[in-house]
Amino acid sequence: MNILVINCGSSSLKYQVINSDTEQCIAKGLCERIGIDGSQITYAPAGGEKEVTVTPMPDHTEAIRLVLDALTNAKTGVVKSLDEIGAVGHRVVHGGEKFAASTIITDEVMKAIEECNDLAPLHNPANIIGINACKKLMPGTPMVAVFDTAFHQTMPEEAYMYGLPYEYYKKYKIRRYGFHGTSHSYVSKRAAEVLGKKYEDLKIVVCHLGNGASISAVKNGKCVDTSMGLTPLEGLIMGTRSGDIDPAIMEFIAHKENKSIDEIMTVLNKQSGVLGLSDNLSSDFRDLEAGHNNGDANATRTLKTFCYRVAKYIGAYVAAMNGVDVICFTAGVGENAALVRSMVCEYLGYLGVTIDSAANGKRGEDIAISTPESKTTVMVIPTNEELAIARETVRLV
Ligand code: ADP
Numbered sequence: 001m002n003i004l005v006i007n008c009g010s011s012s013l014k015y016q017v018i019n020s021d022t023e024q025c026i027a028k029g030l031c032e033r034i035g036i037d038g039s040q041i042t043y044a045p046a047g048g049e050k051e052v053t054v055t056p057m058p059d060h061t062e063a064i065r066l067v068l069d070a071l072t073n074a075k076t077g078v079v080k081s082l083d084e085i086g087a088v089g090h091r092v093v094h095g096g097e098k099f100a101a102s103t104i105i106t107d108e109v110m111k112a113i114e115e116c117n118d119l120a121p122l123h124n125p126a127n128i129i130g131i132n133a134c135k136k137l138m139p140g141t142p143m144v145a146v147f148d149t150a151f152h153q154t155m156p157e158e159a160y161m162y163g164l165p166y167e168y169y170k171k172y173k174i175r176r177y178g179f180h181g182t183s184h185s186y187v188s189k190r191a192a193e194v195l196g197k198k199y200e201d202l203k204i205v206v207c208h209l210g211n212g213a214s215i216s217a218v219k220n221g222k223c224v225d226t227s228m229g230l231t232p233l234e235g236l237i238m239g240t241r242s243g244d245i246d247p248a249i250m251e252f253i254a255h256k257e258n259k260s261i262d263e264i265m266t267v268l269n270k271q272s273g274v275l276g277l278s279d280n281l282s283s284d285f286r287d288l289e290a291g292h293n294n295g296d297a298n299a300t301r302t303l304k305t306f307c308y309r310v311a312k313y314i315g316a317y318v319a320a321m322n323g324v325d326v327i328c329f330t331a332g333v334g335e336n337a338a339l340v341r342s343m344v345c346e347y348l349g350y351l352g353v354t355i356d357s358a359a360n361g362k363r364g365e366d367i368a369i370s371t372p373e374s375k376t377t378v379m380v381i382p383t384n385e386e387l388a389i390a391r392e393t394v395r396l397v
Contacts, residue, residue: 001086002026002079003390004071006064008090008130010122011036013063017071017078017085018390025386027071027078031063039063043070045078060126061133068137088134088143089393091182091385092127094120095147097173102150102392105131105143113145119173119230144393151181154222159320162229176234178216178226180208180331186388187330187381188218194366195326195377203321205314208383209340210331211239211283215310217317225320227313233268236313237306239283242272244309278302285333285340292339307340311347324351324376329369330383336363341380351376 001021007014016028026046033039039057044050051070057063071077071085079085090105096116103109110128117124127145134143160176161169168174184206191206192199204218213236216226227235227243237243250264259267267276275283278298281291291299318324327348328334329341338360345355352375360369362380370378 001394002084003393004085004088004134005386005389005393006088006090006130006134007386008060008126010126013060013067013130015067016386016390018387020086020390020394023387023390028386029067029070031057031067033057034060034063041066041070043067043076045076048076051076059133060129061136064130064133064137082138082141085138085141087393087397088138088141089389090127090131090134090143090145091148091389092131092145093123093148093179094177095145095149095153096177097153097175099145099147099150100153102144102146102396104396105135105145109145119177142397144389144396146182146389146392148179148181149177151185152178152216152223152226155225159225174230176226176229178214178223179228179232180212180214180216181223181226182385182388182392183208183330183383184214184216184218184223184226186385187328187383188216188221190366190381191326191328191379194379194381195368197325202325203323204326204328205317205321205324206328206330207310207314207334207344208331209236209310209329209334209337212241213238213243213310213331213333215313215317217320219321225317237277237309238273240270240273240275242268242276274302274306277305285337289337289339303340303343307343308347310340310344314344314348318351326377326379327351327353328379328381330381335380335382341369341378345378348376348378353378 003018003020005016011034013031017026019026029043031041034057040052040054042052071079072081092113094116096119098112113128187206188204189199191204192202200221206216208214212232214226214228217224233241235243254264281298288299288303292303333340341360345353354371354374355369356371359367366381368377368379
């Protein structure tokens with residue numbers, strides 16, 4: 001069966017078609033600047049030429065119409081008609097406490113997703129628009145929602161509660177939810193598979209280090225803690241997000257710089273992280289690695305602070321699980337930045353970690369980068385959220 005996987009943002013939409021028998025992606029692409037001047041669609045059939053077409057996309061329905069046209073194009077399409085697409089899997093960012101698993105989309109489910117809008121005002125409304133646009137254009141096709149938060153719903157209360165007045169939890173459901181769940185779930189399962197061990201027998205720490213970054217503790221196949229919170233701002237230092245800070249800093253900056261709460265949130269979400277910490281050198285770890293290698297103090301400080309925070313969270317999660325068997329690195333930075341991995345692992349001597357530097361230099365494969373003698377196994381597992389969404393979709397339809 002072919003599964004269309006949709007990841008819809010407020011002005012962009014990523015898509016992939018995955019054949020569930022071979023688990024291969026047969027086409028993928030991106031619509032950008034939806035509802036803005038200069039919108040364009042990128043379409044890349046597997047093994048074919050990538051096409052970029054600049055064309056008006058006043059709304060998401062038009063964007064999805066263009067995606068479906070590209071997929072069924074007589075010359076360059078990958079399916080003859082939409083009948084060859086068996087189901088659609090939608091990434092939905094926030095499922096609140098309502099969704100601990102993926103689900104077939106019904107009218108009731110749509111209502112429940114809408115009720116989570118408050119918790120993710122930038123993301124959930126866009127996800128809903130994408131689902132509605134697909135329903136309009138593919139009325140008979142089953143659709144599945146796969147939530148970023150669902151995998152983390154197994155966290156125990158002591159891991160998800162904040163030290164805030166309990167009434168905020170009762171009134172507004174203010175608690176820690178965590179994100180990147182599809183990736184944490186996929187990578188931890190894959191690690192067990194690659195090692196030939198039972199998922200339910202392992203204590204795994206997954207470091208999802210991309211532009212957004214989070215860590216999770218997966219004990220006996222269940223997430224017991226993760227570093228992102230009510231929103232993706234908590235936890236690690238990220239590309240442009242601050243991660244954990246003393247909340248009183250917000251008041252301090254507001255007074256000193258005469259900023260509103262919205263402006264402060266923009267600073268914390270868009271101008272902080274490794275971008276801000278490097279004095280605006282870059283949010284991209286390729287630039288930071290190059291800077292560090294050329295003796296740039298901004299780059300070195302940033303990498304050291306980023307890696308220290310990762311190592312500190314690993315330590316916290318080893319404590320939460322009373323041990324660890326496997327530590328996995330994934331996502332753009334985790335999969336590609338050998339320097340970041342080795343700097344993090346320098347803190348892990350107490351876990352008996354020894355790194356095989358030749359293995360750490362490889363890219364693009366599921367691989368152990370620790371030596372056979374290492375007491376804890378350290379791995380690189382490339383994440384594949386689209387495949388995970390396609391698998392969930394097939395399982396449910
Ligand atoms: P997201 O999905 O959160 O946007 P990704 O997981 O795609 O992010 O990660 C993107 C980041 O990965 C880039 O911003 C960059 O910092 C990092 N990255 C990508 N390729 C490399 C590389 N070859 N070396 C080091 N870092 C890389």
